[in-house]
Amino acid sequence: MTITSCTVDLIEALTPTVNRILLTPQQPVSYASGQYLQLCLSDSDKRPFSIASMPGDKQIELHIGGAVADQYASQAIAHLMQQYQLKQPVKAEVGLGNAHFRADSTKPVILLAGGTGFSYIYSIAQSIAAAALDRPVFVYWGVREQNALYHASVMQQWAAQNAKYRFIPVVQHPDDNWHGRSGMVHQAVLDDFVSLEAYDIYVAGPFAMAGVVRDAFIEQGAHREQLFGDAFAYI
Ligand SMILES: Cc1cc2nc3c(=O)[nH]c(=O)nc-3n(C[C@H](O)[C@H](O)[C@H](O)COP(=O)(O)OP(=O)(O)OC[C@H]3O[C@@H](n4cnc5c(N)ncnc54)[C@H](O)[C@@H]3O)c2cc1C
Known part of the structure; x- marks a missing residue:
């Protein structure tokens, strides 16, 4: 897991309630396909979001939202939007979780x-x-x-x-x-x-x-x- 600052490059609507986010980590990060990051809204408020991009991609992609607008997602989007407008980075813990893809398995x-x-x-x-x-x-x-x-x-x-x-x-x-x-x-x-x-x-x-x-x-x-x-x- 790497703790890093990330610039917020893009926030765009995928649906009325789901947003696509692109972040650029300010230091090298490594993660496996299927891992998640925690977006740090504060030192005590960290919210997990799955990483939609692939390991090795320059930017980290997130899809944040849900069918019903809720605070879990909307507060994260508000934080990202605020930092984007201020041109300030967000903090994230990247490369978490044990449910990553097992490429060495041969099973369907x-x-x-x-x-x-x-x-x-x-x-x-x-x-x-x-x-x-x-x-x-x-x-x-x-x-x-x-x-x-x-x-x-x-x-x-x-x-x-x-x-x-x-x-x-x-x-x-x-x-x-x-x-x-x-x-x-x-x-x-x-x-x-x-x-x-x-x-x-x-x-x-x-x-x-x-x-x-x-x-x-x-x-x-x-x-x-x-x-x-x-x-x-x-x-
Ligand atoms: C590790 C981790 C990663 C996360 N990553 C993200 C992320 O990347 N983005 C994000 O926004 N949130 C994330 N969350 C938060 C949370 O998982 C999402 O808020 C949630 O998945 C959003 O669901 P939805 O509203 O899109 O689905 P819904 O619209 O509520 O449901 C979609 C479909 O799921 C099925 N379903 C729903 N409820 C049931 C049920 N009771 N029984 C059976 N099937 C059901 C149905 O087929 C339904 O059509 C994450 C949480 C954790 C712990």
Whole structure:
């Protein structure tokens, strides 16, 4: 883990409630795909956010927000915005968590995101493609409304690179224009795999989702030691 100041290069809206942030660390940092940073709002107020970028990228990318505007995200955005306007750095602890991608495994992979948990799986999906890993990878991204699928076309392009990659967006409350999967995202996985025994499974999203996923996936054969997600440490 590296504690560093970062300049805030960009804050842009991905949806009405989710922002994309680009930071440039002022000293070299190292992290693995799937790790997170803690944004230090003060010495006692540090908030974890998954790193959406890939190790080696010059800038660190974050996706901050949620379907419902809450203080966890809005206070972090306010802090970033204030420092951006003042041209002052923010402090971050970079390279935290144990749920990083295990590149040395040969097992097929399921990446499961709820809402802005997408940030976590986006970093992993990019790293898998950059390393040209030729094994089955299933990306499930669940959102409440379809307009929250802010990187759907990016992920469709990602899936088009390799016949073994699949992107499955799942909308909880679809409107009449939606022709894809609907319902809860973890249920889509349970419906698609008779057994989860053979898979490495990476999970990020609301804590309530993580709890449901852990119980239901183990019930359907997933091995606890092949189920990765830093949210599990919080529930
Ligand atoms: C290590 C760590 C990293 C974090 N990284 C980020 C980050 O990068 N960005 C950020 O903004 N916040 C982050 N958080 C905070 C928190 O995880 C997010 O606020 C949360 O994921 C936001 O969810 P949402 O509102 O986008 O999802 P929602 O819109 O609430 O849910 C999206 C989907 O998740 C599923 N789901 C939701 N609730 C349930 C349930 N009860 N049962 C089953 N399925 C459910 C459904 O399919 C739903 O459509 C992080 C927290 C930790 C601990």
